[in-house]
Amino acid sequence: xxxxxxxxxxxxxxxxxxxxxxxxxxxxxxxxxxxxxxxxxxxxxxxxxxxxxxxxxxxxxxxxxxxxxxxxxxxxxxxxxxxxxxxxxxxxxxxxxxxxxxxxxxxxxxx
Amino acid sequence: xxxxxxxxxxxxxxxxxxxxxxxxxxxxxxxxxxxxxxxxxxxxxxxxxxxxxxxxxxxxxxxxxxxxxxxxxxxxxxxxxxxxxxxxxxxxxxxxxxxxxxxxxxxxxxxx
Numbered sequence: 001x002x003x004x005x006x007x008x009x010x011x012x013x014x015x016x017x018x019x020x021x022x023x024x025x026x027x028x029x030x031x032x033x034x035x036x037x038x039x040x041x042x043x044x045x046x047x048x049x050x051x052x053x054x055x056x057x058x059x060x061x062x063x064x065x066x067x068x069x070x071x072x073x074x075x076x077x078x079x080x081x082x083x084x085x086x087x088x089x090x091x092x093x094x095x096x097x098x099x100x101x102x103x104x105x106x107x108x109x110x111x
Numbered sequence: 112x113x114x115x116x117x118x119x120x121x122x123x124x125x126x127x128x129x130x131x132x133x134x135x136x137x138x139x140x141x142x143x144x145x146x147x148x149x150x151x152x153x154x155x156x157x158x159x160x161x162x163x164x165x166x167x168x169x170x171x172x173x174x175x176x177x178x179x180x181x182x183x184x185x186x187x188x189x190x191x192x193x194x195x196x197x198x199x200x201x202x203x204x205x206x207x208x209x210x211x212x213x214x215x216x217x218x219x220x221x222x223x
Contacts (some may be wrong), residue, residue, distance in 0.1 A: 004154075035211075041215060044213075048210060050208075055208065090154055098206060099145060099204075100145075100155075100157070100204075101157065102147075102154040104154040105153070
């Protein structure tokens with residue numbers, strides 16, 4: 001399996017602030033997705049990037065934005081943080097059979 | 112729309128007991144189906160997958176069969192171990208351009 005690395009692992013932010021989360025993979029996959037997992041729930045799809053373009057988005061407001069770079073690493077940016085944004089944020093790359101390989105996640109706490 | 116429903120937990124079993132976690136899905140077309148496992152404080156690990164009807168995915172003693180007629184993908188293991196304690200997620204995906212949809216997760220605790 002391809003290793004997916006996310007940073008940081010934990011983060012505490014204040015309501016109204018902005019945050020950037022990062023993701024990279026060992027082998028460089030051209031499709032990367034981001035998910036939000038609230039406590040006790042399944043992951044919810046935020047958006048997906050393919051060759052540096054967003055090509056799918058879930059039910060999240062525009063203050064959730066992303067980037068994918070030529071080396072296929074990716075960022076998730078969240079502006080104007082709200083308390084409900086507290087969650088585990090997961091980055092995933094897509095395998096040959098459409099399976100998703102996840103990183104260990106970034107635990108974001110908004111206070 | 113496309114969605115997954117899995118049995119609510121928590122599930123508590125004794126070591127060596129038989130495990131079944133039910134999962135049913137609603138989808139257009141022919142999705143691929145997956146089971147993921149999440150250990151405390153970690154991300155999701157792919158446990159097994161099936162990409163077409165009647166396929167059986169298996170890994171580490173876990174099995175699940177893609178049943179199109181009942182739109183189900185139930186997870187089974189014949190003899191659970193304490194180390195199997197985790198949260199299990201059923202998921203589907205309709206293709207590369209589509210997102211992955213997850214169930215709410217089922218927490219399994221195995222006692223010695």
